[in-house]
Structure formats: structure tokens, C-alpha cells
Amino acid sequence: MSTPVGVRGPDGPPVRTSVVGLGWAAKSIWLPRLRQHPAFAVASVVDPNPAARAEIPQDRAGTRLLDDVAELSRDGTDLAVVAVPNHLHSTVACRLLRMGIPVFLEKPVCLNSAEAEQLAAAERAGGTVLLAGSAARYRADVTALRRVVRQDLGELRHVELSWVRARGVPDAGGWFTQRQFAGGGALVDLGWHLLDTVGPILGPVGFDQAVGTVSDDFVNDRSSQAAWREDAPKDAGSDGDVEDTARGFLVTEDGVSVAIRASWASHEPYDVTRIRVDGSAGSATLTCTFGFSPNRRKGSSLVRVRDGVETEVPLPEEEIGAEYLQQLDELPGLLADPASQGRTVDEVRRTIAVIERIYRSARRARIGARSTRAARPVPYSTLLNTEDHHA
Incomplete structure (x- = not known):
């Protein structure tokens, strides 16, 4: 591995950062926070669209506006934050890694296991490091839940994960709802965050069993669109072909069960994220709202239950989006740690394998349902009505 980036901060040289891809995530999440964080300097932004580059305000650092990552160099770039559309994540990240540039890649890190292996090969070839967006892990309430699980719940038995939006289909009619892009x-989008939070709770375990279902009742309903993203209206004919809801049930190698639900839209009045952990000595439930949706109940609650007694665990107040700044706090140290190489890819392999298995199970269920309907005997009354019609 090449010489790692030194630990930097307010009193040292900043991490010279390039933001690659100037969509909603870059403009709303990463650019503002990178520019306010003392450990980073936005040295450049990269996007092939001149209009997107023109929207980026200059700062005192004199950010360079580039149209291709080929214009970057290892000598002038300490980190590339990649926030391009999903189908380009692996391609762009692999190019940068092979150039020897460390990469921080937005989720979903990859779309299939083959891309995970391509990222692993590129990381090794470039002698650098791949890091990934894991903001939910850095939430104060999620950190408090992990502490309760570790200290109070005994042997783990079951975990329930759900992120259910009332309305929140992203970029409805655009690339976000097109499977090819x-x-x-919802499973790739919200489900990735949920699986990322369960990783530190369960540890690096595999899953012996995985089944799931998907549905698409809301994905093409424009009233279910995520209004807070301010996506431009799309052609009404650009229907999405992805699920808005996914449900899965998993069993780990050591017998812990995990239920997961991810929904971009639902019949609920508010967007709610819930993580419940059952153990041999008690249970704990965190109720909050991940993400930036304004359609949320205020604050978070963490309740521990033992022998029929509920105890409210105090939680610090936290601004919406604070977890992204907290992840940035950790990045310089991760860049400087030689042990970081390969760690993200190992986690990504486990996450994408679970997602693929849930999708395969859902496809089999749908094929089976169609076969059952096709083979179902026609009721005698229907035959009579058909014969009467033709008569």
C-alpha cells in the first residue's frame, strides 16, 4: 500500500478533496459539510455537465472545475468523494483507485457482487484505500443503541430493522427509479443504510438463510415523491421499474434472526426508522427518522425493557444531518490507517450478498405466483358466463 495520508485537522494541512458528481447528494450533503469542516479543503469538483459545474460557488480555496476524473492526480488529491448515479459508482471509483487516489464512495457502494470484486481488485492495484458512506452508524442515537446492546441485552436473539417513509420516492421518473441505472x-437505497447499522451490532457474520418480497404500489405515484429533494419534474411517461418496498427475513450462521423492511412510501402519516434488538436479558428499541425528510416526528427515543420494566435511555439532541459531519471527523484517521485497506470491501461483500439474495427470493416468489395463477382451474360459473357471452 502506498504511503497513507497523514492525520490532518484544524492545526495541520487539510485533506485535499475532490467531489466527483454534482447531483443532489454532492450539493446538499457533501459540499457544504466539506467546506465547513476544518480538516478538508475542496480542491476540485468533477462533473461532465457544464451547467452543473457552473452552479458551484467558488470559495477562498479556488476550487477547480473539471469535467473528467482523468484531470485529477495522486499528487494533488488526497481523497475523492464519489457521488455519481448508482450505475457509475463502481466504474468511477475503480478508475480513481487504480490511479492511486483514495476514494470515499456514496452508498450503494456497488450494485452486485461482481462490482464488489472489481472494487477490491482496483484497491489492491492502486495501493490505496476505499472508504464508504456509513452515516447512520455515526448517529448519536444509533451509538447509544449499540452501547445498550453491548452492556444490557445478553446473548442476541433477533433484530428488527425498518425505515418506512410516508412519502419519499426519490427522483420519481428519473434514474433513481430505473433498475438499469x-x-x-428501496432495498438498495434505504436497505443499505439499515444493513450497515446492523453490521456493528452482529459483527462480521454471514447469513445461512435469506428470503424476501418486494412491491411497487407507490413508485409511479407522483404524489409519493420525495418533495424535500426538489428534483425537477420528470416526463410522466418515465415510469419506474423498481420496488418502493422490500421486506426480508435473514438468519445468521449462529442463529440470530433479522427482519428488515425498507419503504420509500406507505400509508403511514410520518417517516419512521425503527431498530429493535432482542436479547436473552432484555430488549431495546430505537425509534427515530434517518435522512433529511421533514415529514418526521421530533427527536429520537430509545427504550430498554427488562422483566416487564421499561426504561427510557437519555439521548443527546442532534441536528438533522449531524451524522455526516461526524463521519467526516473520522475520515482523516481512516485514511491514515493502513489497516483500512480491504476493510470496506469485506463489509460491502456481505451487504450486497444479502441484497442479492433478497432480490432472488422475491423474483422466485413472483414467478411462482404467476405460475399458480396461470395453472388455477377456471371456475364453472366463469365457463358458463363465457359460453353465454359467445352465444
């Missing part, structure tokens, strides 16, 4: 729907 997004790789999937």
Missing part, C-alpha cells in the same frame, strides 16, 4: 429501489 439504480440497481434496485
Whole structure:
């Protein structure tokens, strides 16, 4: 591995950062936070669209506006934050990694296991490091839940994960709802965050069993669109072909069960994220809202239950989006740690394998349902009505 980036901060040289891809995530999440964080300097932004580059305000650092990552160099770039559309994540990240440039890649890190292996090969070839967006892990309430699980719940038995939006289909009619570009729907998008939070709870375990279902009742309903993203209206004929809801049930190698639900839209009044962990000595439930949706109940709650007694665990107040700044706090140290190489890819392999298995199970269920309907005997009354009609 090449010489790692030194630990940097307010009193040292900043991490010279390039933001690649100037969509919603870059403009709303990463650019503002990178520019306010003392450990980073936005040295350049990269996007092939001149209009997107023109929207980026200059700062005192004199950010360079580039149209291709080929214009970047390892000598002048300490980190590339990649926030391009999903289908380009692996391609762009692999180019940068092979150039020897460390990459921080937005989720979903990849769309299939083959892309995970391509990222692993590129990381090794470039002698650098791949890091990934894992903001939910850095939430104060999620951190508090992990502490309760570790200290109070005994042997783990079951975990329930759900992120259910009332309305929140992203970029409805655009690439986000097209399978060829997004790789999937709510499971790839919200489900990745949920699986990322369960990783530190369960540890690096595999899953012996995985089944799931998907549905698409809301994905093409324009009233279910994520209004807070301010996506431009799309052609009404551009229907999505991904799921807006996915449900899965998993069993780990050591017998812990995991239920997961990810929904871009539902019949609920508010957007709610819930993580419940059952153990031999008690249970704990975190109720909050991940993400930026304004359609949320205020604050988070963490309740521990033991022997029929509920205890409210105090949680610090936290601004919406604070977890992204907290992840940035950790990035310089991860860049400087030689042990970081390969760690993200190992986690990504496990996450994408689960997503692929849920999708395969859902496809088999749909094929089976169609076969059952096709083979179902026609009721005698229907035959009579048909014969009467033709008479």
C-alpha cells in the first residue's frame, strides 16, 4: 500500500478533496459539510455537465472545475468523494483507485457482487484505500443503541430493522427509479443504510438463510415523491421499474434472526426508522427518522425493557444531518490507517450478498405466483358466463 495520508485537522494541512458528481447528494450533503469542516479543503469538483459545474460557488480555496476524473492526480488529491448515479459508482471509483487516489464512495457502494470484486481488485492495484458512506452508524442515537446492546441485552436473539417513509420516492421518473441505472429501489437505497447499522451490532457474520418480497404500489405515484429533494419534474411517461418496498427475513450462521423492511412510501402519516434488538436479558428499541425528510416526528427515543420494566435511555439532541459531519471527523484517521485497506470491501461483500439474495427470493416468489395463477382451474360459473357471452 502506498504511503497513507497523514492525520490532518484544524492545526495541520487539510485533506485535499475532490467531489466527483454534482447531483443532489454532492450539493446538499457533501459540499457544504466539506467546506465547513476544518480538516478538508475542496480542491476540485468533477462533473461532465457544464451547467452543473457552473452552479458551484467558488470559495477562498479556488476550487477547480473539471469535467473528467482523468484531470485529477495522486499528487494533488488526497481523497475523492464519489457521488455519481448508482450505475457509475463502481466504474468511477475503480478508475480513481487504480490511479492511486483514495476514494470515499456514496452508498450503494456497488450494485452486485461482481462490482464488489472489481472494487477490491482496483484497491489492491492502486495501493490505496476505499472508504464508504456509513452515516447512520455515526448517529448519536444509533451509538447509544449499540452501547445498550453491548452492556444490557445478553446473548442476541433477533433484530428488527425498518425505515418506512410516508412519502419519499426519490427522483420519481428519473434514474433513481430505473433498475438499469439504480440497481434496485428501496432495498438498495434505504436497505443499505439499515444493513450497515446492523453490521456493528452482529459483527462480521454471514447469513445461512435469506428470503424476501418486494412491491411497487407507490413508485409511479407522483404524489409519493420525495418533495424535500426538489428534483425537477420528470416526463410522466418515465415510469419506474423498481420496488418502493422490500421486506426480508435473514438468519445468521449462529442463529440470530433479522427482519428488515425498507419503504420509500406507505400509508403511514410520518417517516419512521425503527431498530429493535432482542436479547436473552432484555430488549431495546430505537425509534427515530434517518435522512433529511421533514415529514418526521421530533427527536429520537430509545427504550430498554427488562422483566416487564421499561426504561427510557437519555439521548443527546442532534441536528438533522449531524451524522455526516461526524463521519467526516473520522475520515482523516481512516485514511491514515493502513489497516483500512480491504476493510470496506469485506463489509460491502456481505451487504450486497444479502441484497442479492433478497432480490432472488422475491423474483422466485413472483414467478411462482404467476405460475399458480396461470395453472388455477377456471371456475364453472366463469365457463358458463363465457359460453353465454359467445352465444
